[in-house]
Amino acid sequence: MNTIKLILKLALVLAIPIFFVINICYPKNDDCFVISFANKRLTTNSLPLKIQIKKNIIVDNYFPFIDSIVTKYDSITPYKLTEHLLVRNNYWIIDTLQNTDYYRKKAKDSFVYNQRQMIAIPSGSFITIPDSFKATKLLNAFKNTTIDINIPEFKLRIYEDSLKLYEFPIRVGRHEKKFLEMSGRMEDLRTKTGKGTIVKHIKNPKYVNPVNNHEYLVTKRDDNKVTKLPLIPFLETELNGLRYGQLIHPTTNPITLGKAYSNGCIGTNEADAWVIYYYAPINTKIQIRYDLQVIDENNESQVLKDIYGYSK
Known part of the structure; x- marks a missing residue:
């Protein structure tokens, strides 16, 4: 009898950690499981923490999924966990999102009708919740990041302090005035200049x-094929304290890049738009300028065409 009791007690003792491990690895109503067996309770000591994805996450479900991770694990981080912090700590996600670009797939002889059904996060991949050291480094990078746009150069650059991280081709507003039904008045379509911040993300x-x-x-794409529109965020700017409704967003027709073509917004490649978004959390500094004299890649002075006629 004593032997039986001893066996039952031992089984009960072993069952508790086994149940805990199963519960941690396969949480209910979740798309991920946490690789953490050393701690019975998730705390800041668990960081950095790896999460393995159990099933493919498509673009259409990408933002709700990332938001669910932020909500779930923000309670154990000594800093405020955000989508931008999480994704920048897992840069491979940006790479995967960039590869949903229609024209990148086309270059590989793959036609994509609906980008929203493409895989954003593949099954079996890992997402890491950063520790305090890495999070602080990323947060400082956000504070020191500036989006710089020079209209007549048709260029958008991303700087961290004085270091140029990226340079992308863009399209800008046309040199004309036009009645827009959206605003109900005549509008000057030239892209506005000024200094300010990113004030809003439009995710859908x-x-x-x-x-x-x-x-x-x-x-209709540049190759005359028709597709559904992609799910890529738009960024709203505020310049000199004013919101002109001037957005940074992808264009589905990159043939228009390098031209004064839009109704005032700044257009980019689809792939580039993902990078810009994840380097521009709310309150990121932005300057939009109109400089005709620039230094080219050969370190030589160059005078650009005055596309808006400001020098006349």
């Missing part, structure tokens, strides 16, 4: 033609 944007205020759900 509607594509609306401001001329007639009609929403559209499909687009």
Whole structure:
């Protein structure tokens, strides 16, 4: 009898940690499990913490999924965990999102009708919650980041302090005035200049033609093929304390990059838009300038075409 009791007690003692491990590895209603067996309770001592993804996450579900991770693990981080912090700590996610670009897939002989159904985070991959040291480093990088746009150069650059991290081609507003149904008045379509910040992220944007205020759900690509519109965030700017409705967003027609073509917004490649978004959390500094004299890649002075006629 004593032997039986001893066996039952031993089984009960072993069952508790086994249950704990199963519960940690496979939390209910979750798309991930945590690789952490050393601690019975997740605390700051658990950091950095790896999460393994159990199933493919498509672009259409990407933002709710990332937000769910932020919500779940923010309670154990000694800093405020955000989407931008999480993804920048796992840069491979940006690389994967960039590869959903229609034209990147086309270059590999792959036609994509609906980007939203593409895989953003593959099953079996790992997402790491950063420790305090890495988080502090990233947060300082955010504070020291500036988005710099020179209109006549058709360039958007990302700087951390004085170090140039990226340079992307863009399109800018046309040199004309036009009545826009969206605003109900005549508008100067030239892209506005000034200094300010990124004030809003539009994660699930509607594509609306401001001329007639009609929403559209499909687009004709540069190769004349029709596809659904991609799910890529738009960034709203505030310049000199004013919001002009001037956005930074991807264009589905990169043939227009390097041109004064838009209704005032700054257009980018789809792949580039993902990088810009994750380097521009809310309150990121931005300057939009109109400098005709620049230094080119050969370190020589160059005078650009005055596309808006400001020097006349």
